[in-house]
Amino acid sequence: MAAGGSRGDPLALGPEPEPAASPPESRWGDQEPAAEIQFKILRGHSDTVSSCHFCFEDTKILSCSYDKTVKLWDVAKGFLIQVFEEEHKAPISECNVSADDKRVITSSYDNTVKAWDMETGKMLWTIEHEGIVTSCNISWDSKYVVSGSDRENAIHIIDAASATVMAHVQGHHKSTITRCCFDPDNRRVTTVSYDKAIKLWDMKTQSTSITIKEGHTNAISDCCFTSDGHYLCTASWDRTLKLWDVKTGEFRCRGPISLNQGHEGSVSSCLFSQDASLLVSGAYDKTVAIWDTDAGCKKLSLKGHWDWVTDVAISKDKKWIISASKDSTLRLWNVEKVDRLPSVMESRKARGSKIAQCEECEKPFSYLHCSGSEMTNKCVFCRLSSPVRNVLPLPPSVSPDV
Template sequence: MAPPGRHRRTTVDPLAVSPRQEERDHARLAKIHCKVLKGHSDAVTSCHFCFDDTKIISGSCDGTVKLWSFKEEHVGPISECCLSPDNKRLITASYDKTLKAWDTETGKVLWSVEQDGLLTSCDISHDGKYVVSGSDMENAICLVDAVNAEQVACIRGHHRSTVRRCRFDPHNQRIATVSSDMSIKFWDIIAQSTTISVEKAHTNAISDCCFSLNGHYLCTAGWDEVLKLWDVRTGEFRSHGPIVLEQGHIGIIGCCVFSKDASLLVSGGFDKTVVVWDLNQAYKKISLKGHDHWVTDAAISGNKKLIVTSSKDCTLRLWNIENANEIPVVIQAIRARGSKVAKCEECEKPFLIFQEKEDRVETRCVFCRLKAHKSVLPVPPSLPADL
């Protein structure tokens, strides 16, 4: 016991703070916001501000340099982004109901347009003049001047359900849209009216669509597990229907994209796979597996050697398919179908021939055959001479 009249001496930690002081410090520090930038896989050795303090550049022992954008101009998820033909502007559509154009060199926002409803898709015309966006409010599409951000047109009730995708055709004459209502619509920019409407194009919602670079075909990807190729140049689908690509995915197909020469098609699905289709004979060439969640988007390089895919698993994957024809699985699939490579006599591009009939050998690829095929209309009977 301590002697009478004296207090017990206690040991005090000079670094300790009182509970009240700790609460005050926590409240003060809580007002200092911090955003963690994750992406490097080893020690980060250098960091700098750049582009007028709108971005950060970092270097790491993992051998990579990364450019970070830390200004959160969108306050909601970005549904889609696309580049202008000259690569100088980036267009983004967001669930925060805004459509924005960015300068790709400086990272600055050039303009921002507020629209009604969550924006589900966006695209920029091939001449860089217009931007189109799809909105879930009244299932509308809106056309905006890409330079001065003025609204050119807003078509409300364009579909009966959510607009999933909107795409300019390569000739900048019309916009193709697909929707959860299972329909495809073409809106003419000059006439400012819907010129073609394909009802029940799929048996379930349509997730995505894309044009071939020559504008001849439109591909649609559906929740009904199939892809469809529509001959929109000649309108041949009206009499003969689309080319159907099936048995490639199990479940919803979420995205699709043509190669520049339309000889390949890449699709991604909710089954976590990426499928490469050979369009000369409309069959599945190879299935790529590796993503841990559904595939949200895909792109293919101009030389058809590389494919990049994005996924809900928070990753991008870069696939090298240059030597795909040398993979045993692909060779076996080709042999099993009894095929051989030939040169199209019309477009002079290589395509696979499948010997289904010995007395008939195709000399043109499927695209040239469809292009040449025309429906024959019956000749009306002649009128009597006395009428």
């Protein structure tokens, strides 16, 4: 089954929606008259924008598209500053930028993975695959590249310097791989798939160390790690996101934390903020959701795209969110004042949210407090990693591979 997009694309599940009405001219403006969330529409792609990232200390945005191009944008001025010279021969499913902003990796339906020099925009190398390449990612130390192919549902581990394939794992999933990414320690590769499974593959032993088979009830479209590698988030067509403690394995007895009621459509993408206090997600309901990870609830929905949101990113300082869409545009949202919005403050008050300092990591966090309930002293991440006195047997749906 061939993938229809970099995060999975449910075109195969039904007819394509009617074309959206022509959008207004590009401008800075409010999301709605009463809102304080300003946005800028970035135009330059001629087809679905499949992937987006902040780079150069949040001053630039990298994007790629089904129009076969890779582009670099200026955040402050909101305009296009560079188009990469060489083109793929088919839609680009994903782009990634190295931590030092020197290299760009792209994957495409033309069965290739390419590496590019960020400064010159020129292509450095190409690796041919036997099938459509649905996803790619570069390790945090810039040494390795992982890619997912729909041919035998395989992953490839590539040496980024020599452009040689170090490992080719066939049959890694039972269906198309929608996303693959390295953990921040560069030790494991996580993949998710249409088969609803989550797999963590160990770089040292070159074997799958963890398989979660039934975490979601529909295809999993995306996954991302917290910056310390402790937690994994997965996004799914079942309209939920789930948080997994993959460092200690606590999910085996406690299960994941589920984030629900954030979207009315399949969730396409997710990304943690640098400090993991926020999670951003995009969906086929054309919205971007901002989540408070401690309270486990949605803060705000950003509305304005005229078609599916395919990817999202958040700046390190949490001032900006970028979203990519099937409507051929990117939207740059200024979310610096999100906590001051009357709707956000009213929602927090209605939920009974309080602010406290975590006794373990000493970071402030919000939590739900009800009359008669026990005081919460730890943030959600420290609670997830706390030892459990009575360890329960491993559920049948979550099992480590031997």
